[in-house]
Amino acid sequence: MEDFLEAYKPHIIYATIIIAAVVILHLLTNLFHKWLVRQEHKNFPGEKTAPVNLVKRVLNTLWLVLGLIALSFIFVEQEKYDSLISNFKLVLYLGFLAVFTIVAATSTNLWFKKSINKKIQNKYDPTSFKFLRYVAVFTIYFTGILFGLLAFPSLRGVAQTALGGAGVVAIVIGVASQEALANLVGGVFIISFKPFRVGDLIKVTDTMVGTVTDITLRHTVIRNFENKMIVIPNSIINKEKLINYDLGELKCCERIEIGISYDSDIDLAKKIMQEECENHPLIYDNRSALDKKDDHPIVKTAVLSLNDFSITIRAWAWGKTFDDCFELKISVLESIKKRFDKEGIEIPFPYRTIVMKDKKEINGTRKN
CATH class of the missing domain: 2.30.30.60 (SH3 type barrels.)
Incomplete structure (x- = not known):
């Protein structure tokens, strides 16, 4: 046993150092993760910690893979050291690139969210910032993937072409469907x-x-x-x-239509509809100065059409907003129906005349 330890003492020391380094880096990563979580809760309360947890998993995986590669030097011949060193550098590069990309994308996303909340609190339009947030995050991840491709010689030409400028468009067109591009262009048009x-x-x-x-x-x-x-x-x-409904003026006109029977008093029905609309607290006076001077009513009513079994009367009622108009309509329909019942205004049902024949004469013969 002593001979074994003496013969492999350098390897044992080397392996112990590597294992200890992996364990220490793992502990430091966990401490760093806890600090990041506290900072995120402090600066961005209510935000999910998924990106921070992902960084932790990437780093711990990176330390483990690097440790295994480092331990491989013990078991391979010296001629393969260059290959192991190359793999070690590749894994290290990809690991730190992944962490940097995730951190950059997460930080950008949180910054945009904070800016959007400020705009909303100050009653500014946050539409452009919301759209730019997706563009920025997508660009960061896309760039990170391209730099990752640069690490592989067989894919380096594709990445360099894409980073060249026009190649970005060519790659997107090549991998994206026409529908996806149409949605992207449509989003740009909406924001613009x-x-x-x-x-x-x-x-x-x-x-x-x-x-x-x-x-x-x-x-x-x-x-x-x-x-x-x-x-x-x-x-x-x-x-x-x-x-x-929120583009330009917010006021809108609600058209309230009710059908009455031909036996009902049209003038009384129009008066009831006008009064119920004008007495509603959400009604908006949209009359011009000249209309007020000429004593035009706030709510205009008129016979709209003569149907098979009813007369349609329409009232034009204005509200300050779409929500006010909706609330006004459902309230007024109920109050008008109650007034119609009190005043004897009938809201008709379809009428049908049915003729019953007991006998029919066909070809000069009579059948029951």
Whole structure:
């Protein structure tokens, strides 16, 4: 045993140093991780620690792999030292590149989030910052991957071409589908021309109405009134004819239509609809100075159409915002119905005349 220890003493010392170094680096990484978590909770309360945990796992894996490569020097011949050294440098480069990329992307993301929150608190439009956040984070990860490719001789030409300028576009076009590019271009157009912003209330279709919560490189997210998130690709929403209730003036006109029977008093029905709308607390006086001078009513009513079994009357009621108009409409419909019941105004049901025949004469013969 003494002879074995004496013969392999340098190797044992070397292996012990390597193992001790890996253990120490592992402990230091854990301490560094705990410090980062505390700093993140302090500076960015409520943020997830997933990126910090990922950095910890990458570093611990890096120390373990480097330790195994270092221990391999004991068991291989001296002619293979150059290959091991090359592998050691490659792993070290890729490990630190991965850590740097993750840290840079996370820091950029947190900085943008903090800036977006400040803009929201100061009531500024955060749309551009939200979109630029995705662009910046994507660029950092994309650049990190390209520098990682530079470490491999067989892929170095691709990476250098991409870093050259026009090659970036060529690679993106080569690996991305036409739909993905259309979504990216659509997102750029939305941010550039601003048909809507984050926080705007928009209507894409009758079933897609809500508040814009986010605009990413690929899609736009809308929160509807049922608190459900609607995800619409940028290429689709960029081509849609949508209504933005927060673009320009916020006031809007709500058209309230009710059908009455032909036997009901039209003038009384119009008066009831006008009074119920004008008495609602959310009604907005949209009359001009000349209209007020000529004593025009706040709410205009008129017969819209004569149908098969009903007369449609419409009232034009204005509200300060879309939300006010919606609340006004549902409240007024109920109050008008109650007034109609009291005043004898009938909201008709479809009428059908059915003729019953007991006998039919066909070809001169009578059948029961």
